[in-house]
Amino acid sequence: MSVPSSVEELLQLIRKSGMVDETKLTTYLQRRQLTRGLPADPREFADELVQDGIVTYFQSEQFMLGKWRGFTVGKFKLLERVGVGGMGQVFLCEHMFMRRRVAVKVLPPAKAEQPAALGRFYREARAAGSLDHPNIVRTHDIDQDGNLHFIVMDYVDGPNLLDVVKKFGPLDLARAVSYVRQVANGLEYAFRNKLIHRDIKPGNILVDRKGVARILDMGLARFLNDHTDQLTIKYDDKIVLGTADYVAPEQVANSHSVDIRADIYGLGATLYFLLAGHPPFPTGTVSQKLLWHRTKDPTPIRQIRPEVPEGLAVIVGKMMAKDPKARFQTPAQVVAELDAYLPASVPLPSPDEMPLLSPAAMEGASPDDEGASEAVAETPLNASATLGPATPVKAAAVLSGSTVTVAPPALNPFGTPAAPWGGSVRPKPPSRPAMAPLPQPPLPRPGDSAGPDAIPPAKRSGPFAPSNPFREDAVSGRAAPRRAAPWVLLGAGAVAVAVLAALLALKLM
Structure with a gap:
């Protein structure tokens, strides 16, 4: 239209x-x-x-x-576009029947035609779905709607750190240390589960209203010691994986062979960004930055920000050491070192930093969705990317040129209620208790006609009931023989006795 x-x-x-x-x-x-x-x-x-x-x-x-058209994907209704990246768009969605808020990441159809992109998309879901930690965005499902592939994740009502620093400048020391320490906790959990991220950067770290940091985007994640992961072997050796501003030197040389220390380098470069307000190498081309990560040291953080403690500057430098052997060997070591610089209280994110959702998108949101639950710091309930400006963006189905069916109508063409799965809700016939007695109509009253028009023969009972050798069995539902009335049996017996007596009398004569 x-x-x-x-x-x-x-x-x-x-x-x-x-x-x-x-x-x-x-x-x-x-x-x-x-x-x-x-x-x-x-x-x-x-x-x-x-x-x-x-x-x-x-x-x-x-x-x-x-x-x-195109306002739904699978069983989810699109509410707001909350993020855009190289691997697709992220929408705040609501399940059409359960009313649950989630973040849905949609892979563009053009990307789905590329084996490497589609493979990484499914690997992202597999990697994230295997982890359950307060500092990692949880993934619940991956599905397909026509030619659209999408991942269902928790929704976090909060921005990513890249946008926060770009809009509001470098973070104070307490917040920077707190967020990096939380991410290190999440990386340690992933490391114990044989998983490395390979793309740790400010844009992949979300922070909610309670100041809980979560790792996002497992699109480049690699399972250690998984020889069945042929995707990494087939495609990753041909290109440099990661983001030029935060990629580890050894990852530039060989993306397939890196270990958890590459994530520690990326986290160190992220801490540098949070404190300095810019990446370790803020200028230069992509090729130059990749080279400098291997050969050049960034400007010392204390020259940019003198209030950074000497010990914290040493931690940043050790995390970003060129030689992996000179770095911290596990994220747990980073956590232990940062503990000394974590204050008793950390300022919460400013309300100005939080994404602005429309009233319709916030309607029906639970307190947890809005970050009001105290338990959110321990149990992540949501996840997404930050809300971008309200610009004309095509819905996922519109991008594909296909039509995605909207919520089912209230009635189907036959006028019966439509079921959630698109069929008809058929009226359920009333059930009758197995042992319930059959209803008995009243007997004829004086003055009533005794003819068949007064009481239908099939419903009459008692001595006026018509002869019917079968009736319905109330338990099995099968037809059962009808027993003769007692007076019929007595009459037949009396006749038999009289006949027998007559025969005896004749014999005696």
Whole structure:
């Protein structure tokens, strides 16, 4: 459909999308008509719908582009776009039936056609799904909807450290030490589970409102001693994996053979970035940076920020040693060294640093989703990337050029309620207790007609009931023989006795 030129056309798109409950939309429109009325400009009305919590930023932009399809992926409804990367887009989503908030990472269809990209996408899900730690984003599922492949993760209501420093400058010492120490804890857990990340950097570290740091994006992760991981062997030796600003020297030479010490180098470069406000080598081309990581030392951190303690500067330098043998050998050693510089209390992130979600996206969010739970520091409940500006971005299905079915309608073509899986909800026949007695109609009263029109023969009982040699068995449901009435048996016996007596009398004569 074309771009809406009127409010009526905008409302038509919203209704066709199925993203807004019809009752909610009708009530809202009635209230608007009674108060301030509707504007004439559809863009103005779209902005007001966002402010009033009817649609989200992302949905509003899509409607204004004339889109009404592609708002779902699998069983999830797209609420907001919260991140964009080389391996796809990340959306804040809601399960259409369970109402649970999650982050869904969608691989672009063009990437899915590349064996290396698709393989790494599934390896990311496998790697993250094998880990369960408070400082690592948890992954719950990987699925496919048409030609769209997507990963379902926890949603974290918080930004990544790259965006925080870019927008607000270097972090104070307490926060920088706290976040890096938490990440080192997560890396130690991954290391004990034979996994290395290979892309530790500020953009892959999320921080929620409680100051809990979590490692994101296992797309380049490698399982140690896993000889079945042919993806790494086949593709990783041909290119340099990692990010030029934070990649370890040995990873530049051979991405396949690195170990946990490469992650320690990346974490040291991340700590340098948090303290200095820029990477170890802020200028130069990608090729130059890759070379400098192997041959050149960055500017000492104390020259950039003199208030950094000498001991902390030594830790940064040791984490970023060119020779892996000169670094800390495990993340646990990094944690132990940073303990001396961790204060008793660490400032929480500023509200200005937190992502801004639309009222409709926040509606129905649990306190944990908003970072209000004290237990979130120990048990991660959410995960995603930071919210970008509300720019026109195509939904995943729109990118693919395919149509993804929206939420099922309330009724199917036959007029019966639609089931969650797209079929019909058939009315369940009432059940009857196995031993329940069959209902008995009342006997004829004086003055009633005694004919068959008064009481149907099939329902009459007692001495007036018609002869019926079978009845339905209440237990098995099978037809069972009907026993003769007692007076019939007595009469037959009396006749037999009389006949026998007559025969005896004749014989005696």
